[in-house]
Amino acid sequence: MHAISQQLSPTTGCGGIDILEADTFVLRCFQSLPGTKFFVVAEPGSQGLDALLKNIYDLYVDYVLKNPFYEVEMPIRCELFDLSLTQLILKDKAMLGSR
Amino acid sequence: MAAPGRMRCMYIFNRNGVCLHYHVWYRPLTTLSPQQDQKLMFGLLFSLRSFTVKMDPTSNNKGHLGVPQLPGQGCSFHAFTTNTYKLSLLETPSGIKIVLVTDPGMGDLREALRYIYSNIYVEYVIKNPLYVPGEHFRCELFNAALDQYVKTLK
Helix, strand or coil: CHHHHHHCCCCCCCCCEEEEEECCCEEEEEECCCCCEEEEEECCCCCCHHHHHHHHHHHHHHHHHCCCCCCCCCCCCCHHHHHHHHHHHHHHHHHHHHC | CCCCCCEEEEEEECCCCCEEEEEECCCCCCCCCHHHHHHHHHHHHHHHHHHHHHHCCCCCCCCCCCCCCCCCCCCCEEEEEECCCEEEEEECCCCCEEEEEECCCCCCCHHHHHHHHHHHHHHHHHCCCCCCCCCCCCCHHHHHHHHHHHHCCC
């Protein structure tokens, strides 16, 4: 679908779908340079998903890519990555609650 | 040369995938023939709809990917954005899909699409006694009204 959306672009330089807006959710995509795609599914009207995706990417680089036991292209089974991801989401939730 | 404005192109499909109308304002890049382009567009909308229903976090996944969705059944997406364009979709209960491709900075076009459907498409096409439903149409009044309305969109 990413590739098809690039083909339908009216101008050059399209990188695929970044945001998908539906009735009950919003899907945001972040593409890293080697082409790994990170998706976040959130409530409509969510703010700061850009920054969140960037933070998740940083966590991915720190806990997954720098992990010597991790094989590229395999499913990620790193406890530390899961833990720090959960912490990040909770922090984000707390920040939203306080606003 | 006039500034392109924010509109790029528009497609209108019926429930069978027939492209009833294709309107272009500014499209510097066209990679496929019009028929292929329209088929691809319809295919993409179909797949994205299926995908949206499956991805919906608020419902229990009952359907299988690839099963055709009736208009109004399940969750539907109304827009997606890429770095070069934004695509906004309106699907009516009769299965008519109006697709607007615009500049990525464009805001929510749902109201605009509803206006185009009820005040331009229905008025100039459906109510036109010479129009045969299910076929591609070409109507000068429709084009003029559409161009005029689109100029008011920011």
